[in-house]
Amino acid sequence: MTALVPDLEKMRDCTSCPIRHKAVCAKCEPDELQRLEEIKYYRTFAPGQTIIWAGDRMEFVASVVSGVAALTQTLEDGRRQMVGLLLPSDFVGRPGREVAKFDVTAIAETTLCCFRRKPFEKMLEETPNVSQRLLEMALDELDAAREWMLLLGRKTAREKIASLISIIARRATINERVYSEAVSVDLPLTREAMSDYLGLTLETVSRQISALKKDGVIGLKGNRHVVIPDMRLLLAETGDDDDGGALL
Amino acid sequence: MTALVPDLEKMRDCTSCPIRHKAVCAKCEPDELQRLEEIKYYRTFAPGQTIIWAGDRMEFVASVVSGVAALTQTLEDGRRQMVGLLLPSDFVGRPGREVAKFDVTAIAETTLCCFRRKPFEKMLEETPNVSQRLLEMALDELDAAREWMLLLGRKTAREKIASLISIIARRATINERVYSEAVSVDLPLTREAMSDYLGLTLETVSRQISALKKDGVIGLKGNRHVVIPDMRLLLAETGDDDDGGALL
DNA sequence: TTGTTGTTTTGATCCGCATCAAAGCGGCGC
DNA sequence: GCGCCGCTTTGATGCGGATCAAAACAACAA
Structure with missing residues (x-):
């Protein structure tokens, strides 16, 4: 992405x-x-x-x-x-x-x-x-x-959300590259747009975001702003191979 | 496609x-x-x-x-x-x-x-x-x-199978363009490859192919050969807008 | 303030597909 | 013929996410 x-x-x-x-x-x-x-x-x-x-x-x-x-x-x-x-x-x-x-x-x-x-x-x-x-x-x-x-074809709802957030976070922090340090990102999408992106319903999107928050993977400041305490935690939720970043 | x-x-x-x-x-x-x-x-x-x-x-x-x-x-x-x-x-x-x-x-x-x-x-x-x-x-x-x-994101298993078969049929009959007449096509893919393509399990692929056969949308001659009595019946199962063909 | 509207969250229930398991069914070498 | 192997079908069960419904919340105008 x-x-x-x-x-x-x-x-x-x-x-x-x-x-x-x-x-x-x-x-x-x-x-x-x-x-x-x-x-x-x-x-x-x-x-x-x-x-x-x-x-x-x-x-x-x-x-x-x-x-x-x-x-x-x-x-x-x-x-x-x-x-x-x-x-x-x-x-x-x-x-x-x-x-x-x-x-x-x-x-x-x-x-x-x-x-x-x-x-x-x-x-x-x-x-x-x-x-x-x-x-x-x-x-x-x-x-x-x-x-x-x-x-779309193979990830679970939770993995889809984690992937989307990490995609957005990665491009928001282009040129920074400070992993393992808290990052905060604006989501430019409504829950509905996220569900259109991910092939889910907006209810599922909302639930999974709440779940990731409860598990401490992300924090929320308002509805459209996400804080990521540790990017590695988030990446571990995406289901991707670890070397994904290296290939980019 | x-x-x-x-x-x-x-x-x-x-x-x-x-x-x-x-x-x-x-x-x-x-x-x-x-x-x-x-x-x-x-x-x-x-x-x-x-x-x-x-x-x-x-x-x-x-x-x-x-x-x-x-x-x-x-x-x-x-x-x-x-x-x-x-x-x-x-x-x-x-x-x-x-x-x-x-x-x-x-x-x-x-x-x-x-x-x-x-x-x-x-x-x-x-x-x-x-x-x-x-x-x-x-x-x-x-x-x-x-x-x-x-x-991948929005179609049901049945629609996915119908779409795949119609995609393969369409390119097998390029230059022919005889709709509404029986067409027979070889599937160049195993059930497993189809499941990889469609984001399904191979069991679901098999079941849905059987279901389409039972409903008379397709016929089977052996495992890898499909007969389509009426292409319009198949296209009606894909979930696509009808004008999809016109845009190509 | 209060009502209005759009967005998000939460809850209860249901169904489609995955999963686990086993049985057909060719093809091929012996 | 036989057994073996890969592919496919069929069956039983469970779960993840859709669906239906309603409440919480924020932004904004009157």
């Missing part, structure tokens, strides 16, 4: 770029940046607002500037599964796709930097830099999706 | 290419093909044999020539989840990755066309054609992974 948020630090450093995201511009040449500049515009969405409906014609691709959004799919009877979590620097949309395949919804207030799709695709064909960067990002997302599949 | 097998017909047509796979060579120039030719070699694996262990150093990337292989992940206590199903023309390995992140295992006898990793990566940097094709493939796989996540 870490892959969904590449390197926030470097992203911020990319000030010469009109888009301001490592997502797209990391290796861009000045003239390429100029062309991106010409086809970009910003849009902001309120929490709960749908950004794109599955089946919509795609007018743009975009890069998340701030906020949190989710890719979701639903079955005919309304059962819903989140299939992508979009955070700042993540890419939205697929070059070459006319019609959206998934719903995209803002979870918190979210700002996108959009690029008109047609000219963006035209540019892609001419600038290997950008398509190579997109390949890298797609492969990172694929890795994340596969970890997520293991979680 | 169809994305995992691009266009087998075209793949076969690609006879001028030394690799013989649309996977890599579709748009290659003659000199690029020559370079690929120089770094390729073939390897064949027996059913059940592990091709790559997670944690291994990657010596090659490869394209599946024939057979079936699986990407799998395991939790510390041995619970196992398939996270990728590799069929002819699919790509194995990730450019830029030193160390494998998933186990790769041959399910049936499988032949790979391997490319030494370092020179392949070097070539990638110089040939936009190839990296653009890889981007396309990665995005297809990402779509497939997301459908798979919906299956």
Whole structure:
């Protein structure tokens, strides 16, 4: 999952770029940046607002500037599964796709930097830099999706919650890397969004969070703020092999 | 899921290419093909044999020539989840990755066309054609992974089985497109492999296949061969929205 | 303050699937 | 033929998480 948020630090450093995201511009040449500049515009969405409906014609691709959004799919009877979590620097949309395949919804207030799709695709064909960067990002997302599949298919409710919290904690503490010391993290998701992410009901999410709290694995400060006294305790609850961190 | 097998017909047509796979060579120039030719070699694996262990150093990337292989992940206590199903023309390995992140295992006898990793990566940097094709493939796989996540997170055992059979049937009948007429398909997977794919136990897989048979949704000819009297009946069991096919 | 609305927690019950166990059923070598 | 082995089916039982229901809580407007 870490892959969904590449390197926030470097992203911020990319000030010469009109888009301001490592997502797209990391290796861009000045003239390429100029062309991106010409086809970009910003849009902001309120929490709960749908950004794109599955089946919509795609007018743009975009890069998340701030906020949190989710890719979701639903079955005919309304059962819903989140299939992508979009955070700042993540890419939205697929070059070459006319019609959206998934719903995209803002979870918190979210700002996108959009690029008109047609000219963006035209540019892609001419600038290997950008398509190579997109390949890298797609492969990172694929890795994340596969970890997520293991979680959905084989983990218990308790392991799922522990995994989600450790994922969020890990990216909140990128560049810090101080294990074995208390960490406190904001959960950017409601209980319902967590249940959509984890393939559970929101009641089960609530119960398991309470259980982890009772067992001293996590502490709660309000509903949306978690304190982790010892990251190793939490990681021991995820069910993952211990060397998982080493492989990232 | 169809994305995992691009266009087998075209793949076969690609006879001028030394690799013989649309996977890599579709748009290659003659000199690029020559370079690929120089770094390729073939390897064949027996059913059940592990091709790559997670944690291994990657010596090659490869394209599946024939057979079936699986990407799998395991939790510390041995619970196992398939996270990728590799069929002819699919790509194995990730450019830029030193160390494998998933186990790769041959399910049936499988032949790979391997490319030494370092020179392949070097070539990638110089040939936009190839990296653009890889981007396309990665995005297809990402779509497939997301459908798979919906299956793992929200579908019932019966829906999972119906989905898997319809996925296999659909790609077996690519280019035919004769709905509402009996189709018969070979299952290239053991019950155990199906359970790894679906996040179930093999007993549940067996029971649900029997149930679908009893209800007349499918017929069985031996253990590994399925007859589908009416594809629409099967699709009605998958839980998916009806327009799923249209979006592909 | 009080009512309203949305989120979260907690409780009681039920069911789908896992688990444990054993019995069919090929295929293959002897 | 025989026995052996791997795969598959079938059966009995138990548990984890879904479901249904209601209470607790926080944010906010009147």
